[in-house]
Amino acid sequence: MPSDAGIPTVAWIISAGIAAVFVLVLLSPLLRGDVSFAEGAQAAGRQRLGSGIARSGIDVALVVLAGVAYWQLQAYRTPVQESATLAVDPVLVAAHIITAVQSIVSRNVSPVEGAVISLCAMQAGDVHAMSVIPGKATLVGTVRTFKPQVQDLVQRRLNELCSAIALGFGATAVVNYERIYPATINTPRETEFAANVAESLVGEDHVVRDMDPSMGAEDFSFMLQVKPGAYMRIGQGGEGSCMLHNSRYDFNDDILPLGAALHASLVEQSLPLTGA
16 A cells, blocks of 8 residues: 555555455454455344445544633523523533433434444633633544444434534534545455455365454545455454554564465466466
8 A cells, every 4th residue: 555545545546457455454353364354244143234344434523612601600690690691611511412422323323233423532621720611612533334324314413413402501513524434345256255265275264254344444445435355354363462552562473474375365366367
């Protein structure tokens, strides 16, 4: 991959005339030497999310709440002040929104579809101004979904909830919703081909064809939007192995020969046969 981002890589793939794309990534919980795929078939009597879904897409939601800053001791209206607007506490509004948005997944998204909403940070006020209600609060987080229709639903409900809750408290809410990475969806023919190639190297018992999709996003998804291909996982550990993005992670060098052999075999077995 010539870059880590989507658009430059996709442009390079198109200009290079590539027919199909494959990527192999590490998966610590998977036993060393095992290779896994998301083919999208039914597994153990349960309907999978959809054909070839390997990883979710990810969006970023920024919610800006505007209230009215005021002295904390007078954050209310007295009978003689009913027409006056004193404080409108955006921190209180943010607290209600943080709780309410979790209802989107539990009450609006089908349990078999899958979605995660995480508001992971809030900025409001000043820790040295402990008696001052701030005029603004900002929430930021991510939305992870597998299907475009669920993505649309979550975005719509997030806007509706934030606006309605803010209005109920006399505040205003502006939601900036940015779609970052689409879902990573393998194409059936290429996934089956790659799984068969893996079986020829490690045997059927070491190939997992119905791996559960991951909620992690992947820039390889942009490639799969323009070319057929497969996102593959190779096991590097098993029990006790540390996950990626961890300070204790230790790359297992023993899987390098298998990874190289798998890539080489994909190329070799995809070449057309010629007569001797």
